[in-house]
Amino acid sequence: MKIQRRTERSDEALVRLARPGTLRAVVAVLVFGFFFLGSETSVPPVLPDSMGSADFSDISMKGLSDGLPDGLSILEEEAPPDEGLYYSVYKVVRGDTVSQIADVYDVTVDSIVTFNRITNTRTLSIGKLLKIPSMNGILYDPKKGDTPASISLAFNISEERIKEVNGIDDDTLTGEKPIFLPDARLSSFALREINGDLFKWPIRGWITSWYGWRDDPFTGERSFHTGIDVGSSVGVAVYAAMEGVVAAVGYSTAAGNYLVISHHSRYSTMYAHLSSTAVRVGQRVSQYALIGRVGTTGYSTGPHLHFTVSKNGRTINPMTVLR
Numbered sequence: 001m002k003i004q005r006r007t008e009r010s011d012e013a014l015v016r017l018a019r020p021g022t023l024r025a026v027v028a029v030l031v032f033g034f035f036f037l038g039s040e041t042s043v044p045p046v047l048p049d050s051m052g053s054a055d056f057s058d059i060s061m062k063g064l065s066d067g068l069p070d071g072l073s074i075l076e077e078e079a080p081p082d083e084g085l086y087y088s089v090y091k092v093v094r095g096d097t098v099s100q101i102a103d104v105y106d107v108t109v110d111s112i113v114t115f116n117r118i119t120n121t122r123t124l125s126i127g128k129l130l131k132i133p134s135m136n137g138i139l140y141d142p143k144k145g146d147t148p149a150s151i152s153l154a155f156n157i158s159e160e161r162i163k164e165v166n167g168i169d170d171d172t173l174t175g176e177k178p179i180f181l182p183d184a185r186l187s188s189f190a191l192r193e194i195n196g197d198l199f200k201w202p203i204r205g206w207i208t209s210w211y212g213w214r215d216d217p218f219t220g221e222r223s224f225h226t227g228i229d230v231g232s233s234v235g236v237a238v239y240a241a242m243e244g245v246v247a248a249v250g251y252s253t254a255a256g257n258y259l260v261i262s263h264h265s266r267y268s269t270m271y272a273h274l275s276s277t278a279v280r281v282g283q284r285v286s287q288y289a290l291i292g293r294v295g296t297t298g299y300s301t302g303p304h305l306h307f308t309v310s311k312n313g314r315t316i317n318p319m320t321v322l323r
Helices: 098-105 109-115 148-155 159-166 188-194
Strands: 003-007 022-024 039-042 072-076 087-091 129-133 137-140 179-182 206-209 212-215 222-225 228-231 237-239 244-252 256-262 267-277 290-294 304-311 314-316
Touching (some): 087 098, 098 129, 109 129, 109 188, 256 290
Antiparallel strands (some): 072 087, 137 179, 206 228, 212 222, 244 256, 267 290, 304 314
16 A cells, blocks of 8 residues: 555645655555554555445544645545545644535535445644545435335435445444445535534624623623524614524513524524514424514613524524624
């Protein structure tokens, strides 16, 4: 195996990092997903034949960050498509996006986010090590009763390719380990969710209070702010951040006039301190439909919208999903 290092940010030629058969304090990433570490560790020349029954869940990146310079990747020599699935490792640098990295490696965003179990590309951290698969596809956790045939129908991909790449037969899959689905794509909704592109801003304004711990404006005590406050003027239109069904419309001492919308995939949004509401419970609304107007009702220090996003009943930072 020839191990090479390359920078993804310049036109420099590839630089040979290690002689064939020798690994010097770097990582050789083999088709079976094992990491061979050490100084002067002898490694026989290997080209991947197939993915076999690689267990991705056991792959660990721990301890590798310090040994890999920013913006560089450790990768295997280019292999023909029929030589199976393998991957290289890339270390994230400031300014990187998953989309840019995918373009450099000529793979889909779907491939990178599923291979690395990324749930929100906006939280990509500097220094994170990403596994970049050598072909397009997604990592998939088989469900009870899944077979290569049923999966191929569900994702509209080749059954034979599924079996070939993963080294499996026609039997029902156990679900004990993930498999790779070559050429499969995520749904458009799933990709929007991972990219943080599900929700539009409900109003235009300025942030007066962020999500998280803060000093309560009334009591002065530390408390957790479950949404963001967007400053505006009384009467400014408020719009639905995403399509959904109105789950609640009401008034409370703290929130003033408020409404809640339930969305796809167990998301919900709340809009509080409204001067008026324009929807009723059970009404289906489209994204950016008029739902109310900015006010200063309830516990409020001035005209603003308190906007909350929840997933599975727990609030999340709206800034990670707004676009």
